[in-house]
Amino acid sequence: MSSTTSPSFGMPARRPAALLALVLGALTLGAAPAPAQATGTTGAAGTAEATVLRTGLDVAVLGRTAHVPVDAVLNDVRAPGDATRTTLAVSLDGIEEGRPVGILRADAATAHATADRTAAKARAEVAGAVVRLPGLPVRPLLQARQITAEAVCETGRTPAANAHVPGSVSVLGKKVTLTANGPTDVTVPGVGHVRLALSQSTTTTRTAAATALDLDVAVDPLALGVAKVTGKVTLARATCSTPEAQAPDVKPQTAATRAASAAPVGRNLAETGGSSTTPYLLGGAGLLVAAGGAALIAARRRKG
Structure with a gap:
């Protein structure tokens, strides 16, 4: 045939x-390994910032015909990394008829910030602080024994923020006992008005911020050619943001x-000797036998 x-x-x-x-x-094809999947990327480091003093003031001079901004900063540090700064005084020139004005003097003042891929922490601390304003050479705006602000953001944990001003402070020469219930108003006739906000802290799922003292200032000392000082003074502020989580590696x-992943749950292949x-292998062997028999016939x- x-x-x-x-x-x-x-x-x-x-x-x-x-x-x-x-x-x-x-x-x-069944025995060939699947192509490797992309591995996870390393998470980004968190951020942290600590500041002992920051001012945003406007000084009206020469019969209020000129305005001089007073933007003073003491011990401002930022991270990623590890940063510490200790400075005990800050002064500005060119305000009181060319004479320097000491804005802050302290017995101790430290700002520290550190941040990496596991945690971000910031702390600002000042002791024996004396804050002055232009036009007030004798009467300080604020005197405080101890002020501290701290913020901590760690991966896997809720961010935390704390601020402390223990005891009392002196505002425009008046002793003031601060409370956390709300702002405290201090008015001195012939000098001015100050509103203090004590120990403010805020947190979110990834950030934290703490401020020991916020002062809203409106002072009119009527001396030294300085007509009016308005603005804000912040003492001891710390902020942080949580590092981004590291994505897990995916193996090929x-x-x-x-x-193995497709095997029925509860069955162990080792129990059956397979x-x-x-x-x-079994399916391939059966097909090979069938193909061999057909070829022989x-x-x-x-x-x-």
Whole structure:
């Protein structure tokens, strides 16, 4: 017989060979490892900032015809990294007829900020602080024994912020006992008015901020050619933001791990003596046997 087809099976003689190649290719693909997935990226460091003193004042001089901004900053540090600054005084020139004005003097004043990929922390502390304004050479705006602000932002934890002003302070020469219930107003006739906000703190899911003292100032000393001083003075402020979480690394999958993940829950392949590749081997072996049998029959018919 010269026919290349088998009447009994109805399949070309070359199909067993093609089927065999297909099975081998399927087994090869099943055994090849999957391409590696991209690994996670390293999280960004947090941020922290601490400041002992910051002023935003407007000084009206020469019969209020000229305005001089007073933007003084003492011990302002920022992170990422690790930064510490200790300065005990800050003064400005060119306000009181060319004479320097000492805005702040302190027995101790430190600002510290540190931030990395696990935590961000800031702390501002001042002891024995004396704050003065232009036009008030004798009577200080504020005197305080101890002022502290701290903010902490750690991965996996709720941010925290705290500010402390223990005891009393002196404002425009008057002793004031501060409370956390609300702002405290201090008025001195012929001098001016000051509103103090004590120990303010705010937190969110990723940030924290603490301010020991905020002073809203409106002073008219009527001396030294200074007509009026208005604005804000902030003592001991600390802020932070939580570092971004590090994404976990994703390992590449292989055929074995894919088969294991697809196995029924509660069955252990080791209990049956099989492995994760057993289904592939059994299926491939069955196809090979069927393909070999078909090829043998086809060969015998061609020979007959």
